[in-house]
Amino acid sequence: MKTMKNRLAIVAFGIAISMSVAARAEAPMAAAQTVHFALGTRSVHYDSTVERTPRDYVLHASRGQTLRIGLDGQSSTHFDILTPQNPTALYNGAHHGHHAVLAVPTEGQYIVRVYQDVELTAATPFQLGITISGSPAHRTAPPSMVMKRALRSAAALL
Template sequence: MKRALAAVAALALTSAAWAQERTEVQFAKGNFGTMIEGSIEGDAYHDYLLGARGGQELFVELDVTDSTGSGTVYFNILPPGSDGVAIYNGSMDGTSFTQPLPEDGVYTIRVYQMGNDKDAGKTSAFRMDLSIQ
């Protein structure tokens, strides 16, 4: 019985990992920013990976463009090497971020849903303005 429960738990964790998407963000030559459009369904999340140097100012602004639910979409910013701990939590701090980055490395901008939209498998489309200076 314990093995069966462990197998179900492992499958649930693995399935959640499959729902995650990762995209490396690169700016067009000569640009210092980009506009990203995407969508999130249920408890899935999408990680946008962006290399930056410490001291550069990161700007991120997220707008929900459509939703089958309430449109509760947020983003967190995770520093290089993070195990999930964010330096910015959009669900607490809002949908706009401008701040100098503390260190060199690859930052993760994680876009996700919360509340009933997450739990009920709703889909929300978003637009994210992203730049580094």
């Protein structure tokens, strides 16, 4: 009798694990859109909706620039700022609000993820503004390269 109970417990545990894995596999992936700024502009606005599936807005930014994000929508609509390399949000809108100013720490891709903090069945409208300002920090040549260039220029004059 004890062996039968143990077997039933093992089977129930196995079913619970397989259901958990299946539920994770069905979790919605974010719909991604690349952010393009019109020639001569540094800001863009989106009018969209979000349901169960988050919406990702992917842009490239450089160290030294400032990223400004503003979100208008229902109180259950939020955004995070992420990088593809790090799953931890640089900015979590659910905790910090619907407006962010971020000094870009490194050059690369940044993701603005708009999502619902509750599962709603109806599409919820939102307006998203993304502005990037400032000049990228320029990389300077190491001192040895500067010296080599100076020596080449001097040699060319002789």
